[in-house]
Amino acid sequence: MNNRAEERRKQVLRATLQAICDKGFSAVTLQDIADYADVSKGVISYYFKNKEDVFYHLLEWMTDRIFQSEYAAIQKESNAIDKMRAYVNAAFKNPEDNRIFYRVYLEFLAQVNQNERFREVNNTFYKNCWFIGSEIIQKGKSEGIFTNVEIESGSHMIRALIDGCLLQWLMRDDETLHSYYRDNCYETIITYLNNKKS
Amino acid sequence: MNNRAEERRKQVLRATLQAICDKGFSAVTLQDIADYADVSKGVISYYFKNKEDVFYHLLEWMTDRIFQSEYAAIQKESNAIDKMRAYVNAAFKNPEDNRIFYRVYLEFLAQVNQNERFREVNNTFYKNCWFIGSEIIQKGKSEGIFTNVEIESGSHMIRALIDGCLLQWLMRDDETLHSYYRDNCYETIITYLNNKKS
DNA sequence: AGTTTTATTCTGTCCGGTCAAATTTTTATT
DNA sequence: AATAAAAATTTGACCGGACAGAATAAAACT
Known part of the structure; x- marks a missing residue:
């Protein structure tokens, strides 16, 4: 559903927030975001x-x-x-x-x-x-x-x-x-x- | 001389200031600093x-x-x-x-x-x-x-x-x-x- | 000549983005 | 309802490129 996509996006954004807070803006990698969000790297590219x-x-x-x-x-x-x-x-x-x-x-x-x-x-x-x-x-x-x-x-x-x-x-x-x-x-x-x- | 060293350090710092302003903190590379200071990368490693x-x-x-x-x-x-x-x-x-x-x-x-x-x-x-x-x-x-x-x-x-x-x-x-x-x-x-x- | 200073090259690491294959979900058909 | 087909989603290995720091070579100075 459209809902699933929205949920995933939020999940990625929340993960990114936490990742930046912990590691700093420039140090955050796609892999970090993926890890914090408990998804694989590909998901991020899929939704963003x-x-x-x-x-x-x-x-x-x-x-x-x-x-x-x-x-x-x-x-x-x-x-x-x-x-x-x-x-x-x-x-x-x-x-x-x-x-x-x-x-x-x-x-x-x-x-x-x-x-x-x-x-x-x-x-x-x-x-x-x-x-x-x-x-x-x-x-x-x-x-x-x-x-x-x-x-x-x-x-x-x-x-x-x-x-x-x-x-x-x-x-x-x-x-x-x-x-x-x-x-x-x-x-x-x-x-x-x-x-x-x- | 000691004076020369101090001068070089200032030169590198000034270059770094300008480089960060132009490119942003995390984007600045040693090469950038060297370029802005008109010296080679080795100089930076030598003084810092x-x-x-x-x-x-x-x-x-x-x-x-x-x-x-x-x-x-x-x-x-x-x-x-x-x-x-x-x-x-x-x-x-x-x-x-x-x-x-x-x-x-x-x-x-x-x-x-x-x-x-x-x-x-x-x-x-x-x-x-x-x-x-x-x-x-x-x-x-x-x-x-x-x-x-x-x-x-x-x-x-x-x-x-x-x-x-x-x-x-x-x-x-x-x-x-x-x-x-x-x-x-x-x-x-x-x-x-x-x-x-x- | 020997020492200090500067320039260049090398090396191992890491990262963003891609993509084909695997998996899951949805839709269509019987 | 069961099954098959299609679509959507997820995965992670992979590639090209960039970078820091090290090593090395060259030059300048004393």
């Missing part, structure tokens, strides 16, 4: 054009999952402050899985300069992130807060801080820092959004 | 233990240069606000060269999980960055400003925002955005540091 194609679809799948999860989180809340909290929480949720995700995402980021298709996927992801930020700021403005923040640049700065915090957290191999960065990230953003111009 | 050793020394050299340049910049200024401005300016100075630098630095960051020595170099770099942030916040406190910011977490957030902005700037291939990110990064940090707790 080539290795680059596997990576491309993995990046697409990952960034889409991150966005969907973050967007769903803010939609559950009704006011701007809660939405902001939910946004940061979503970015930092699930420490163990998240670490794998962002570790691999970072490897992709490094590849973006060498690969036009990766760049396009990432640009879409950025636009989605900024969209979330814009929605929150706009909601805040409609509530009479966040009055001194520009929507566009504000949404850029929000994502910059989230990414910067995630990066630092990723680089410091200490699980206790997870909530530290999550909470400080949130507090810092709120302070920035709430600023009263002097 | 192996390819990984070249990369290690390059990372060390790069992160040290970034720190030295940023630290020198804040020392030229006398008050906290000016220091902060100088810090951000230093991080964003020299768009073209900087792009190469940070592009390659990003590739190293992605490798950090696979390489203990890289991780150590980067940890040192982070500590240096946080040190700069701490100095600025402390100076501010001694001037009676930045009163509501903790020194440690504040220095973490400052670097997180700088890195996040640099990352976004790097990913968006538009030279006009350089001053946009530099200025917004600075404004956002100052807003955060100056916050009046309600």
